[in-house]
Amino acid sequence: MSGPSLRPRRFAGRPPGALPGYVPGADIPTDDQRASSRAGSMWLVKAATGVLLVVFLGTHLVAQHFLVEGGLRDYDAVVAYLRHPVALVAELGLLVTVIVHAALGVRAVLVDLLPGERALRRATWIIGMVAMVSLVYGIGLTLVVLGG
Amino acid sequence: MAFVSPSSQPQALIIGAGSTGAAVAHDLAMRGIGVTVVERGEIASGTTGRNHGLLHSGGRYAVRDAESAIECRVERDILACIAAEILELNGGLFVALDEEDLAYREPFLAACERAGIPTRDLSAGEARELEPALSARVLAAVEVPDGVFDPLHLCLAFLATAQANGATIRPYAEVEELVVAGSSVEGAVVRDRRTGRRATVRADIVVNAAGPWAGYIAAMAGVDVPVVPTAGVMVAVAGRFVDRVINRLNAPSDGDIVVPQRRSVVIGTSSWTVDDPDRVTIPAAHVELMLERGAELVPLIRGAEGRGVFAASRPLIGRTADLESGRELSRTFECFDHSAEDVHGFVTISGGKTTTARAMAEATADVVCRHLQVDEPGRTAVVPLRSYRDYYRA
């Protein structure tokens, strides 16, 4: 082709950051860095426990409804079931994952619901306590049943 | 050194926030004048918004109207410096499809050279290599530095810069009447269309930049401006078939421009005068014509999905010779200083194109500054505009 191209050799567009007085992100509300990394981690943990629940809850339900003739187990069957090491691991795994998953799920609903970081922090604390109590209760119950 | 308190700052009220009003606001604010812009609707909701968005290199006017061509060429280069962020500077092609077009090529190249518009001669093959969607009938093409802008965002950039220099922008504010005391205009009664509340905005000078509606505003001051609203149809179809503006290499006529806009192309335009710019009925025949002539240049336009049909009313100046008071700045736009008709503090700016809005604004601001006895030169040609996004920060 003849002559130089009439088109510019590089983009005319500059980011607004090139303009004086502009601070990137100045207009975007944000929370502190620790909270940020927590938000991402919580999503991951929720997904991971979700996947584990497919395994643990599946085992639990099948064991509950389909292993024993007539569906539900009587007391002795429950104890016998729990004495099996695989069952024990599966049930304790279910206990932990279901509590973590439920706690994160309830908290996610509250993120939509509660105005402001302070209310959310308080709610998170309460949910955490309920989760801990549930966990201790569940483990305690298992030990009592196995011991009895 | 005299201390200038804010209250003694001269105040200008600008009516209309199309490209002209926005550019005038920017220019005046930069010269230290207190600026209030009132606009009846959203920014650029009148003629400017419904623009095809062609940043003229001047090529389109080179043969018939050298003055306009030079003005476009100069302003295109200035905008490319001060507002590069909101322009697509891909260039444009003037495409010859028949022998008549080919005969136009020599005078076109000569006129461009006279106007200082850079050109590049392309063979049919070269043109289709640049723009594969061009018609296979292309015989030759000339490349010029056309570009594309988005009218709203250009206005917002002007206004954002004006705001940064202290201007107040009031959209949805409709002028109901001008405040006239004796022989001078001292402001306007403005109704906020959002709340229905009325307020009086006082100013030392009122600039009427209402485009095709300028006649209505001027009538409120008892003066006549010969604005003839002249509508033009544009048709948008889905598909970004070209990156460059495609013009027919011939004398400007209907349906001879195809402008890429985002993921569509806009084909323009036609021309007919209308009585009321608020009530424009688009003739079906014009739409057909746009599609037909557009498809001659870019065949994919035929069969493309429609993406909107719209019309803008250009504020063309009807008569000039008999207007003694008018200070003719150029054949393309006019700034009417109504003090010659013994109406003081009132200036009307009309005509022109969005590409040349900055120059129109500078000429208008010169007139305004003379009235206000402000001795500041215009600097809008060299100071970059702020990001259009800054408009929302205010």
Added chain:
Amino acid sequence: MPDPTIVLRVWRQQGSDASNGRFETFEVQADPRRDSVLDVLERTWAEQDHTLVFRHACHHASCGTCTLLVDGRERLPCVTALHDVWDGRSSMTLEPLRNVPVVADLAVDPGVMLTRVAGLPLPYVRAVEADARSASGVTDDADVGTAERFEDCLECLACVSACPVASGDPDYLGPAVLAAADRAIEEPRSGDPARILDLVNTEHGIWQCRSVWSCSAVCPAGVDPAARIMSLRRRVWRGDHRSGSAP
């Protein structure tokens, strides 16, 4: 044959207080073969009620100002053909966008959201990518390497209006901002991608999305904000900020 009459139910409210709002009914002549919804609305304003407040500028899906709810769905009325949304008999309901402050009638103030978009160092003009033309049906071996075009996003806020998360959580950054962030990270001129990622890697940022996908369904420009939010999550996990391509 004379044009049929369409009954418009238009949301009216004076100022920003929705409590005085109500629907007002207009009967307008309309040509379903040729009119867009915006044409009908403009005619209503010009011929029947000059106090009607609505936004519009370009009339061809470039400026993003006129977005409305047409029968409850986010649309650009300028490119919504009447015959696509009207059966010729029923009334048509026009409402302002949700999740964005209404200033009067059908007009909203996009300031809050667009200021957030403005907080991202994303240029308005980008390089033309190879598929932009082929998507238009142009068989293209030409070099488009240095051609440029405007960003796809019209900043019309249809996505924000459609998002149920944004309607519950006013702090949610919203699909428009997040999509722009993902584009900004792709864009070599935007500066530090890690900084951009920090801005959106938050509780009320990318992790607040609930995969509803309404934003992508209503986007008139094919931006697919939902997929871009997912892309941002993966960028966080990968830690590499620029190597990803568009979703």
Added chain:
Amino acid sequence: MTRAGVRRRATAWMTPRWRDPGWYAFVLNRFTGLILVAYLLAHFVVLSRLTAGSEGWNDLLGLFGSRPFLVGDVLLVSAVIFHGLNGVRVILLTLGRGTRRSGLMFGVVLVASAALAALAAWGILFA
């Protein structure tokens, strides 16, 4: 925050909107999730009867083995199945799989949930 504000935040997300598949998925996911959390807490309370030994537990079993409770079980299992499959959908979308067909994915989730739930119902009620 006003009472109306709280109510808006609490209900805005479930206002019936455009019937996009993703919206149904979101609302169903949230409802099933909340129901399952409520069930989990109730389940913990019921399990405390295990400490009462064989007698107390087997009494309860009679109640839970009754028809209405088994139907309740089927509903719970259905909720679990949907919640789980939808979770898989969300994870796949986040990984960038099927983002162009998020609606179709919801359809698959629904159909698969219904099939699995029917299977479970047959197993619980009739097997």
